[in-house]
Amino acid sequence: MVTLKDISREVGLSVTQVSRALGGHADVNRDTRDKVQRMATRLGYRPNAIARSLKTGRSGIIAMIVAGSRDPQANAHLFEIVMGLSAEISALGLQFVLHVGQTGADTTQLHADLYRSGGIDGFVLIGPAPDDPRIACLLRLGAPFIVHGRDPAQSHAFVDIDNFAVGETMADHLLHLGHRDIAFLNGPESEFFALERRRGVAAAFAKHGVTPDPALTLSIPMTEPNGRTNTLRLLDAARPPTAIIAGNTMLARGVYQATESRGLNVPRDLSILAHDDGLELFASESFDPPLGGTVAHLTTAWVTLSADLKQIIAGQDDPFHTRVLDLTFTKGLSACAI
Amino acid sequence: MVTLKDISREVGLSVTQVSRALGGHADVNRDTRDKVQRMATRLGYRPNAIARSLKTGRSGIIAMIVAGSRDPQANAHLFEIVMGLSAEISALGLQFVLHVGQTGADTTQLHADLYRSGGIDGFVLIGPAPDDPRIACLLRLGAPFIVHGRDPAQSHAFVDIDNFAVGETMADHLLHLGHRDIAFLNGPESEFFALERRRGVAAAFAKHGVTPDPALTLSIPMTEPNGRTNTLRLLDAARPPTAIIAGNTMLARGVYQATESRGLNVPRDLSILAHDDGLELFASESFDPPLGGTVAHLTTAWVTLSADLKQIIAGQDDPFHTRVLDLTFTKGLSACAI
DNA sequence: CGCTAATTCCGAAACGTTTCGGACGCAACC
DNA sequence: GGTTGCGTCCGAAACGTTTCGGAATTAGCG
Missing domain, CATH: 3.40.50.2300 (Response regulator)
Known part of the structure; x- marks a missing residue:
């Protein structure tokens, strides 16, 4: 391992000055700085991260x-x-x-x-x-x-992000389109964001004077298989939903799979909206028809x-850094009036 | 941050002796060792990993x-x-x-x-x-x-693992069952293991006096979609294979999907063997019928x-540590005589 | 009592870096 | 000529740990 001492010995300077030269400090001559830097690269010097951390108290x-x-x-x-x-x-x-x-x-x-x-x-x-x-x-x-x-x-x-708005925006859009039987595939309500989304959905319902069916809101891990099986279950119910809100594009993928295996047309038979985190693996553009809903890129x-x-x-x-990021909404082609 | 110096000051010993006490060295009295240890836990001492690394040259x-x-x-x-x-x-x-x-x-x-x-x-x-x-x-x-x-x-x-044996074992088994049109969904042959497997398969063919159809060996990334699409392509060929060797349980999953979507019965219409790395997500027991092939748990x-x-x-x-791990073979129910 | 040996302890150096407080030489200024 | 200031440089201390080489005390033994 090549250290500052090696460089200092080689160029005939003190370790201090070599350190300052490489650190870009002010009180070191142009020429010596260049000389030190050349020697450092010639010897293949890399500062020892451990030693630096010990001194500075920062490891980066x-x-x-x-x-x-x-x-x-x-x-x-x-x-x-x-x-x-x-x-x-x-x-x-x-x-x-x-x-x-x-x-x-x-x-x-x-x-x-x-x-x-x-x-x-x-x-x-x-x-x-x-x-x-x-x-x-x-x-x-x-x-x-x-x-x-x-x-x-x-x-x-x-x-x-504003998860209340996520739920409210999507529910509001579907309610405006005339939907009343709206299922909500929510994330695990052991987490705060899912609770907020549920509150947002409830607020939209209240605004439209509609009382939601609690059986249509599901709290589940947001994965593709969960989206598929739960959608199938909802569709088999006595009064199937006319629209589904998915918390996630992975869930939405499962919803699409379920509609396909049932031979249903999106959005004619079932409107779908989902929140899109901008995940590459489940890009909303890769959905057919294009998926609508709220968007906030991770x-x-x-x-x-x-x-x-x-x-x-x-x-x-x-002051604690607390940031709530912006949200957008895209209509897509996955939801229509009933 | 509580350091050795803090402990030494507290118990009235030198930093040296505190270090040796906590390090479990020999030349420290039972009583003082206990005293030091108690004080260390009381103060919530945690050795500074950075400083230790700097001294020992090991970070763990x-x-x-x-x-x-x-x-x-x-x-x-x-x-x-x-x-x-x-x-x-x-x-x-x-x-x-x-x-x-x-x-x-x-x-x-x-x-x-x-x-x-x-x-x-x-x-x-x-x-x-x-x-x-x-x-x-x-x-x-x-x-x-x-x-x-x-x-x-x-x-x-x-x-x-012995990847030559992986290819040879599975090909040999299928050849014994009478198969001749055996497809091999191999991993990317830019990697050594895939080349070895191909060599093993070729050796088995040679042993049985059979010349393989080169068009039936595919070098592809080992994922489920790749298994599905390539199997479908093989089944659509003029002379479809009667058996498939998959390099992976993920590939095998894709093969199963393809047979299902074609309405084929495994193993009657198509025999399948795969190498099983023991991945939890693609456990061979979760296949129906149970998947056979070589097994070596990662x-x-x-x-x-x-x-x-x-x-x-x-x-x-x-001497360089070089280990070649054992391989086992399970017949499963996914391959039968032609 | 004097010698050795064992037990228990400690000071100091070291790992490689950064940085504080100065030192040295030299020019500029009153 | 003394003071100031500037541009370069350096010694030494520090970060927290481990370890080498001893030192002090006690016990054993002839």
């Missing part, structure tokens, strides 16, 4: 810890998130590492251990539960972190999320 | 760097690998980090940079290409690493792989 490493899942689609989705985040964070000159815990493991302790043993500057949390113990733990430790989504019970930095979330986290790590976090 | 971190893929199944598969590896490595008291590069990025430089800037003890490589530049790079740097699979062009530590690969890598890092790597 941002971690995300997840418990693996048994569900292939959940994993594929997670992996897409990881890739988006990773790209954004390395664009900021930081390192992103993913730590996969055992399936179903409690990652709270892992967060704490990893932080307290140094070497991690901050964390990204996704899919917060109500009263999420990870958030409580990181707050207690004073560790920098940011959440995608939010836990209303605790005050912390987050990047989120990729835009990653850029503000990582930028905010960087600031938090730098220490300018006095 | 093993990294795997992958370029993300656009293919959801490839990602899900990769994620399953990551989870298996991660579990095994943390069981050894080491840390596993996954570094996801940009899709299609050259990870060679990333390996080099990460290693030369310290902080990474060793690497796990998967899916080696012929003359893999990552292997060449790590060999040049003298970095500890181990490969799942192998690159015959370079000498390195690896854990692999999970067993991870335990020897991580144990070997640990030894390599410790420095006992004089």
Whole structure:
């Protein structure tokens, strides 16, 4: 390993000055700076990240810890998130590492251990539960972190979308089209975003003076198979829905599959709207007919999320960074008047 | 952050002795050891991983760097690998980090940079290409690493299976059953394992005095959709195969889908064998009828792989650790005599 | 009592980096 | 000529840990 000392010996300067030269400080002569830089590249010098971290107290490493899942689609989705985040964070000159815990493991302790043993500057949390113990733990430790989504019970930095509006917008659109029997394939209502969406849907119903059938709102993990089987079940019911709102494009894919296997036409026999996170694997343009619904690209979330986290790590976090991103709505061709 | 100095001040000992007490060294009194340990837990001491790494030159971190893929199944598969590896490595008291590069990025430089800037003890490589530049790079740097699979062009530590036997065993079984028109959905023959399997299949054909139809061997990424579409194409050919060998349970899933959509009976109309890596998401027991073929669980690969890598890092790597794991064969109910 | 040996402890150095507080030489200024 | 200021440079300390080489105390033994 080639160190600053090697360079300093070679060019006949002190370690201090070599460090300052490479660090781009002011009080070093142009010529010596060039000389040092040339020697550094000639020797193939790479600053030792460990030593630098020890001195500065910063490692430049941002971690995300997840418990693996048994569900292939959940994993594929997670992996897409990881890739988006990773790209954004390395664009900021930081390192992103993913730590996969055992399936179903409690990652709270892992967060704490990893932080307290140094070497991690901050964390990204996704899919917060109500009263999420990870958030409580990181707050207690004073560790920098940011959440995608939010836990209303605790005050912390987050990047989120307006999930109330997600539910309200789509339900309102369908109600305007005359639909009354509207099924809602919601995400797991153990998470805050799903509760918000349900509230939004309820608000739209109330606005139109319609009382929704509670049996038509389902709280399920948002995967393709879940979308398919639950849609089939709904269609087999005594009074099948005329429209379906899906929380996700993966769910929507399942809904489309169900209509196809039943020989139904979208949107004539069944209107479909879904919230689109902009996942590449389930792009709304790949649906036939084109899928309508609310849109909020995750990729835009990653850029503000990582930028905010960087600031938090730098220490300018006095008012908590809380961002609610914009939402758009596309009509698509998957919903029509009844 | 609570350090050794804090403990030493509290119990009235030197930092040295506190370190030795916690490290479990011999020359420290029973009583003082206990006293130190109690104080350490009382203060919530966690050794600083950075400082320890700097001194010992070991971080206990093993990294795997992958370029993300656009293919959801490839990602899900990769994620399953990551989870298996991660579990095994943390069981050894080491840390596993996954570094996801940009899709299609050259990870060679990333390996080099990460290693030369310290902080990474060793690497796990998967899916080696012929003359893999990552292997060449790590060999040049003298970095500890181990490969799942192998690159015959370079000498390195690896854990692999006998892929020649994979091809030979399954082809031999089908030939014994009287099949002659045997299709082989092989993995990408840009990788060594696929070439070996093809050689094995060819050897079995030669043993039976049969000359195979080259048009029946396909070199394709091993995913479900690829299995489905290519099987359909094969079945539509002038002389459709009576049996199919799939390189993978994901491919096999696609083959099953194709037979189903054509209304064919397995194994009466089409015999199917596949190599089974023991992936949970595509478990052979979940096939109907039960899938036959060669079996080699990846999970067993991870335990020897991580144990070997640990030894390599410790420095006992004089003879390269090269392991070829056992293979079994299950008949299943997916293949019958013609 | 003097010698050795065992037990228990500690100071200091080291890992590679950053940074604080100065030092040195030299020009400019009153 | 003394003071100030500027441009370059450097020694030393620090981050928290491990470890080498001893030192101090006690016990055993002739």
